[in-house]
Structures are given as C-alpha cells and as structure tokens.
Amino acid sequence: AYNERRSQCEAACRVLGIEMLRDADLASLDSASLEMDRTVYRRARHVVTENARATEFYSALTRGDLNSAGRLMRESHASLRDDYEVSCRELDIMADAANAAGAIGARMTGAGFGGCCVALVASDGYASFESRTLAEYEAKAGRSGTSLRLRAVDGAAMVPVR
Structure with missing residues (x-):
C-alpha cells in the first residue's frame, strides 16, 4: 500500500x-x-x-493557540482517512472517541492501515480523558485499547561535553 x-x-x-x-x-x-x-x-x-x-x-x-492546533489535528485525521485512505475503522473510532472525551485534537499517526492515534490533552484532565476514551473505544470497536501518557519535551539537541 x-x-x-x-x-x-x-x-x-x-x-x-x-x-x-x-x-x-x-x-x-x-x-x-x-x-x-x-x-x-x-x-x-x-x-x-x-x-x-x-x-x-x-x-x-x-x-x-491550542484550539487551532486541535482543529489541525482533526483535519489531518480526516484527510488521512478520506483523501489518503490509510486509516481504518479502529483508528477512526479511537480518534473520534478521543475527541469526544475532551482531547484538544486527535489523529492517527504512523504509516496507517492500523496502529496508533495521538491526542493532545490537557494534563489536568488526562485521567478522565483516558477512561472515557478507552470505554468508548471498547464499546464501539468490540476490543480493548491501550494508552500511553507522554509529555512533550524539547526534543533532540546538541549538548556540550566538557
């Protein structure tokens, strides 16, 4: 593919x-x-x-501007689903469940055809977000999902060595 x-x-x-x-x-x-x-x-x-x-x-x-960032994530998922056609039922369910559970934005990630969804979530609402998303996913997908909480960091950088 x-x-x-x-x-x-x-x-x-x-x-x-x-x-x-x-x-x-x-x-x-x-x-x-x-x-x-x-x-x-x-x-x-x-x-x-x-x-x-x-x-x-x-x-x-x-x-x-987190509202714009979230909108762009949702638009990205729609484009991956509708134009590039690399999403699948389970990823669509997970992204929809994450957005419904209060994500700022959610989209599939990776090469597509199954895999992972990434969601931008306020840290103080994560516990509720996680339980609501996984419950909705299981109810609609008929299988359990998993989540992994990550924190954004600066990323790779040059570090001086003495």
Missing part, C-alpha cells in the same frame, strides 16, 4: 511538472485536477494540505 501511495503521488508530480509535492500548492493542484485520475488527485491533495497543516500546526503551538 505504501508503494502504491508513493506511485500515485509521483504521478501527480508528473502532471504538475514538479519533482516533489512539497513544491505544489493547492491552487496549482486544483488547476490540474482534470488532467489526473481522481484518486491521484486526492492523494496529492492530502500531501499538499498536510504540508500546509504541519506548518500551521507549528505556528499554532508557538503562539500557544
């Missing part, structure tokens, strides 16, 4: 006359949409809009 998605994105690049979809914008993609297969267009639309969402997500977090 990964190779198929890659091939579809490469087909969109050929139509657009570009090397990578990072060089496209939604207006140019829309202008060329009739020249490509509908599925190829949707795959490319996901990549182009996801690139824009990633940039906007970073800006939202930098500004402390």
Whole structure:
C-alpha cells in the first residue's frame, strides 16, 4: 500500500511538472485536477494540505493557540482517512472517541492501515480523558485499547561535553 501511495503521488508530480509535492500548492493542484485520475488527485491533495497543516500546526503551538492546533489535528485525521485512505475503522473510532472525551485534537499517526492515534490533552484532565476514551473505544470497536501518557519535551539537541 505504501508503494502504491508513493506511485500515485509521483504521478501527480508528473502532471504538475514538479519533482516533489512539497513544491505544489493547492491552487496549482486544483488547476490540474482534470488532467489526473481522481484518486491521484486526492492523494496529492492530502500531501499538499498536510504540508500546509504541519506548518500551521507549528505556528499554532508557538503562539500557544491550542484550539487551532486541535482543529489541525482533526483535519489531518480526516484527510488521512478520506483523501489518503490509510486509516481504518479502529483508528477512526479511537480518534473520534478521543475527541469526544475532551482531547484538544486527535489523529492517527504512523504509516496507517492500523496502529496508533495521538491526542493532545490537557494534563489536568488526562485521567478522565483516558477512561472515557478507552470505554468508548471498547464499546464501539468490540476490543480493548491501550494508552500511553507522554509529555512533550524539547526534543533532540546538541549538548556540550566538557
């Protein structure tokens, strides 16, 4: 499935006359949409809009605008589900359950076709969020889920050694 998605994105690049979809914008993609297969267009639309969402997500977090960050996570999941078609029933149930349980935003993560969901949650509401999300997931998916609480940190950095 990964190779198929890659091939579809490469087909969109050929139509657009570009090397990578990072060089496209939604207006140019829309202008060329009739020249490509509908599925190829949707795959490319996901990549182009996801690139824009990633940039906007970073800006939202930098500004402390969690509402926008959450909206972007929900939009990302919808695009992965509808345009890129790499989500699955269980991931959709988990993302919906997380959003309903009070996540600021939730989306699938990883390569798709099953796997994990990531949710942005206020730390003071985590216990309630976790129990509500897992109960909703089990009720709708017919199986239990698991959660892992993580804390955002600065990430990788250069550390001087003396």
